[in-house]
Amino acid sequence: MTAPSDALLARMMELHPKVIDLTLDRVCRLLTALDNPQTRLAPVVHIAGTNGKGSTLAMIRAGLEAAGQRVQAYTSPHLARFHERIRLTDGLIAEEALSAVLEDCSRANGATPITYFEITTAAALLAFSRNPADYTLLEVGLGGRLDATNVVDRPALTVITPVSIDHQHYLGTTLAEIAAEKAGILKRGVPCIVAPQADPALDVIEARAARLDAPLMTFGQHWHVGEDRGRLIYQDEHGLLDLPLPRLIGAHQVFNAGTAIAALRRLGFDEPAAEAAMTKADWPARLQRLRHGPLTDSGAEVWLDGGHNPAAGAALAEALTRLPPRPLHLVCGMLNTKDVRGYMRPLAGQAHSLTAVSIPGEAATLPASATAEAARDVGLPATTAPDLLTAVRRIAKDNPGARILICGSLYLAGQVLRENG
Incomplete structure (x- = not known):
C-alpha cells in the first residue's frame, strides 16, 4: 500500500532537473520561507567525510543515548524506506509526521526549482525543530561546503571522517580539492574532531581551521586509538580508555570508533558513553x-x-x-x-x-x-x-x-x- 509520503516524495523528484546541483541558495530560500527551523535545533554535531560518516554517527548516537540524552539524527541515503533518514528521539519518524513536514515544505516551496535532497533536508530540519531533544546529529549528503545540511551557523561540534577520492565530478579531482569541500563545514570558533587523514587532506583542513580559529582535535596529535589484544585502546589528554572492540566489523571501524569517542569526550561524556558506543551501535549494510x-x-x-x-x-x-x-x-x-x-x-x-x-x-x-x-x-x-x-x-x-x-x-x-x- 502506498503511503501519503510516497506521493509527496515522488512529486519532489520533479522540482529540479538535476539529481545533484550543489548550492545553498535554494535551501536557504526555502528555510527562510519556513521561518528558519535550522535556528531552533538542539545542539548540532555536523559530520562530513568520504567514508565512515554513518558508522561514526551511529556510535556517537549510541554513546549519547546511553548517557540518557535525547538524540535525533539525519542520515542519507536511506536503504529500505525514506523514514530511515529522519530519526527522532523515539525512533524513525512516523508516517503522519513525515507527511506533515513534507507537505509544509512543498507548500512553502511551491513550483520553484529545488533538488530532492534540498527539500527533504529542509523537511528533516523542520521535523527536528518541532521535536524536543538534547542533540541533533547531521550527516553531510555530499561534500560539505555547499551541502544542504551546511546551514547551521554555529553547531556544537563538527567532525571530519577520512577523506578519499570520490564524487570527482562534483568535489574536485585531487584529494586537496575534495578535502576543501569537506572542510567547508568548519565554523568560526567551533571545535572539530579530525579522523585519520592523508597529508594533503590534513593540510587543507588545518589551514581552514587556522583561518577560522576553530580548535582541532586531530588523530595522531590530540588523540590516539588502536587495537591491542582484542581490545580498543583510546588515549587523549584526559587519559586512557580500555574498551571492547566496536560491534561493527573491520579495522577501519576502530578508527571510526576513536573518532566517535573523541567527539563524545569533547561533548563532556566519558567512559560509560564510550563503552556504549562500542557495544550498542548498529549500522545496516556495513558488512x-x-x-x-x-x-x-x-x-x-x-x-x-x-x-x-x-x-x-x-x-x-x-x-x-x-x-x-x-x-x-x-x-x-x-x-x-x-x-x-x-x-x-x-x-x-x-x-x-x-x-x-x-x-x-x-x-x-x-x-x-x-x-x-x-x-x-x-x-x-x-x-x-x-x-x-x-x-x-x-x-x-x-x-x-x-x-x-x-x-x-x-x-x-x-x-x-x-x-x-
Whole structure:
C-alpha cells in the first residue's frame, strides 16, 4: 500500500532537473520561507567525510543515548524506506509526521526549482525543530561546503571522517580539492574532531581551521586509538580508555570508533558513553550478516556491504580477513559514476569469483556486463546474472560452504534489505 509520503516524495523528484546541483541558495530560500527551523535545533554535531560518516554517527548516537540524552539524527541515503533518514528521539519518524513536514515544505516551496535532497533536508530540519531533544546529529549528503545540511551557523561540534577520492565530478579531482569541500563545514570558533587523514587532506583542513580559529582535535596529535589484544585502546589528554572492540566489523571501524569517542569526550561524556558506543551501535549494510529471507534459503553464508569507492573496497577487504576462513564469492552491482576497478582491486586477491548484476530501478546503474568486464580487468573471474536471487542460488549450488558477499552500492544494499525481509 502506498503511503501519503510516497506521493509527496515522488512529486519532489520533479522540482529540479538535476539529481545533484550543489548550492545553498535554494535551501536557504526555502528555510527562510519556513521561518528558519535550522535556528531552533538542539545542539548540532555536523559530520562530513568520504567514508565512515554513518558508522561514526551511529556510535556517537549510541554513546549519547546511553548517557540518557535525547538524540535525533539525519542520515542519507536511506536503504529500505525514506523514514530511515529522519530519526527522532523515539525512533524513525512516523508516517503522519513525515507527511506533515513534507507537505509544509512543498507548500512553502511551491513550483520553484529545488533538488530532492534540498527539500527533504529542509523537511528533516523542520521535523527536528518541532521535536524536543538534547542533540541533533547531521550527516553531510555530499561534500560539505555547499551541502544542504551546511546551514547551521554555529553547531556544537563538527567532525571530519577520512577523506578519499570520490564524487570527482562534483568535489574536485585531487584529494586537496575534495578535502576543501569537506572542510567547508568548519565554523568560526567551533571545535572539530579530525579522523585519520592523508597529508594533503590534513593540510587543507588545518589551514581552514587556522583561518577560522576553530580548535582541532586531530588523530595522531590530540588523540590516539588502536587495537591491542582484542581490545580498543583510546588515549587523549584526559587519559586512557580500555574498551571492547566496536560491534561493527573491520579495522577501519576502530578508527571510526576513536573518532566517535573523541567527539563524545569533547561533548563532556566519558567512559560509560564510550563503552556504549562500542557495544550498542548498529549500522545496516556495513558488512552485515543476513540470516533470514529468500537470499539465505540456499543455506549459504550471505553478507551485505554498501561500500562503493576504492577506500571502502580496501576497508572491506581488510575486514573480511577477520572472519573465519571460507571461500569468498562476490555478487556485485555498481553505479556508472564510481571507480569500479579501484573498488574491486583490493578484493580481487581474496574472492574466488564475482557475479555481476545490474541495480534494478537505478538509471545510473552500470550494466552487469560492464561490471564483469571491470572485474576481469583486475584479475577476478567474473560472470553475470539477471538478478540477485539467481546469482546467490547459482553460487550456493556450485560452491557448497561458500561465503557470498553482496556488495558495490548502497542502492543495491537497499534493494536487498527491502526484498529480503
